[in-house]
Every structure is written in structure tokens, then in C-alpha cells.
Amino acid sequence: MENIQSKEAQGRVADAPSGHWVYRILPRRAWPYAQLARWDRPIGWILLLWPCWWSAALGAVAFARPEDPLPTLLPSPLFLVLFMIGAIAMRGAGCTYNDLVDEKIDAEVERTRSRPLPSGQVNRKQAWTFLVAQALVGLVVLLQFNSFSIMLGLSSLVIVAAYPFMKRFTDWPQFVLGLAFSWGALMGWASAFADLEAAPILLYIGSIMWVIGYDTIYAHQDKEDDALVGVRSTARLFGANTKMWLVGLYGGALICFAAAFAAAEAPMPALAGLVAAGAHMARQIRVLDIDDPDQCLKLFKSNSTVGWLIFLGLIGGGLWVALKPLL
Secondary structure, eight states, X not given: OOOOOOSSSOOOOTTSOTTSHHHHHSOGGGHHHHHHTTXXXXXXXXXXXXXXXXXXXXXXXXXXXXXXXXXXXXXXXXXXXXXXXXXXXXXXXXXXXXXXXXXXXXXXXXXXXXXXXXXXXXXXXXXXXXXXXXXXXXXXXXXTSOHHHHHHHHHTHHHHHHHHXXXXXXXXXXXXXXXXXXXXXXXXXXXXXXXXXXHHHHHHHHHHHHHHHHHHHHHTTSHHHHHHHTOXXXXXXXXXXXXXXXXXXXXXHHHHHHHHHHHTTOOTTHHHHHHHHHHHHHHHHHHOOTXXXXXXXXXXXXXXXXXXHHHHHHHHHHHHHHHGGGO
8 A cells, every 4th residue: 555655755644544535635735734633544533522422322311211202312413413523623633733742753753754744744833723723613613512511621621732741751641642532421411411420420431441442552553663762651551461451441441331321320222332342342352462563553443343332322222212112
């Protein structure tokens, strides 16, 4: 697959997919901005989106009763679309910010030195302008929700701003990423109820553990380069014990998710999604080879399946409540 980038040639980032629509549809001058936002690697915004959708779906089936009309047992389609737009915009803004902070580090790592900033395809002023534009899109989306959700969403920016620096100071930057990437577990519930209860908080804690787990797998791709440039990560910390840690992290996530469902009195069929997600997580751990970067990337991306399984379980729970009187 052709995916080589240089200042003179292809304009592709080394680990980006060459066949993505970004390179077929967008003009070449727009490629560096698409790469800053990682539009050619959608798995990031997909994983950011799942806690939002889980929380919205959990809020819809919370304390459900058979007399509730079906539309109230399903998450608002408008909110799901808004969360998707917000996830794309804010993940893009976050990646752009991360590249600005890490420009010097990226220049020393083989997988990242072809990114737009270290390769010279955009300058820092252009990157900052693009970051602000994406953040404004995210703000417009946020303003569509209630005032509690707006304040809650804005408060996450402190964590987002801190995250790129964590790899310099702690072996647990994945924990801080989890704090940021799981924020949607609070937002979906807040958008429906304008408050927080035990259920979304438990969902948030579980999502943090899930994020630490899958991003540890992802970080194993770069562990050798990270060691050379002094970048810290849970992949380097866990090392040969990664599988054992994943059992604890993924297991803890599933326990927290189940507790969140119980606190919300979610319909029992919703647990089927958790069981299926648990089986998928177990397979990730079983087949993982931490010394195979290609497999690590593939397993990291497969966590989108975990997102679908949990979400569809919650949707199934809502449908079950609505249809139960007819059965």
C-alpha cells in the first residue's frame, strides 16, 4: 500500500490509509489539514463517540416501564447526530492540538515524523487556525444542549488541554486520555436529565478502564521509539504483563458497565450486549501479540465492535420493553 509522505512527494502520513476518501475527494492542498484532524483515520472519533451514544441509550431505557411509548425508550436521533458531529470536530481539534504540542517528539519517531507539522506541510499558525475552527464547530454543537450539559462539556477542556503533556511526566498518560475520551458517558445522560446520577458515573469509570486497555494495545506499536525519546506509556509500564493488566482493566470496565445498568434499572436484555462485548474483549487479550505492531493496530480498531455491541444491547433493551406487552 502506498502511504509514504515527504515534503516533495505524496503528501501522505506514513501510517495513514492510502485509499481513504480524503485522498480521493479533497484537493491535495487540504490533505495536511485532514491529516491533522485524522479524518483519514476515523477510529479515533468513533471510539470517542461510543461513550456518548451508550450514555444517551442508557438514559433512554433508564427506569423504563412497559407503558412508556417506544420513542421515549430510544435515544434521540438528533442527539445522536449532534454527538457524532461533536466527536468528529473535537477529536480533530484534540489531534491538532496534540500535534502542536508534540511536534518535536513526532519528528523523532518513525511512525509520526511524516505528519503535517514535523514534515513542514503546514506551519504552526495554520495549525492553530484550523484548531480554532474545529473547536468552534464543537461549541456550536454543545450549545444545542441544556445549560447543565454545556457547563459539563466545557469543563472537560481542562483534561483535554493537559493530556498531551502527560506522556512526559507519568507512566499513565492513558489514564488521562481515558478521562477525556470517556467524558461522553456523562454527556449523554446529562443531555436527557440535566443532572448526573450513579449510573452515568459508573459508566464513565468503566469507560476510562476500557480506554486505558485499548490505548495500551495501541501504544505497543511505538514502545521502542517511545523508549528512545523518553515518552512514557502504560505499554512500556506493563510490558510483558500487558495481558494480565488487560484482564483487570477490561474486566473492571464490564463490572462498572453492569453496575451502571443496574443503577439505571436497564432492561435485562441490555446485558446481552455486555456479554457479547466481554467475549470480544477476551478474544483481544487471548490473541494479542505485543510485539506485532500491525496486529496491535488491528485489535485497537476492533474496539469499535465493542462499542456497537454495548449500544445495540441497550437499543434491544428499549425495544424489548416496548414490545413486551404485545408478546
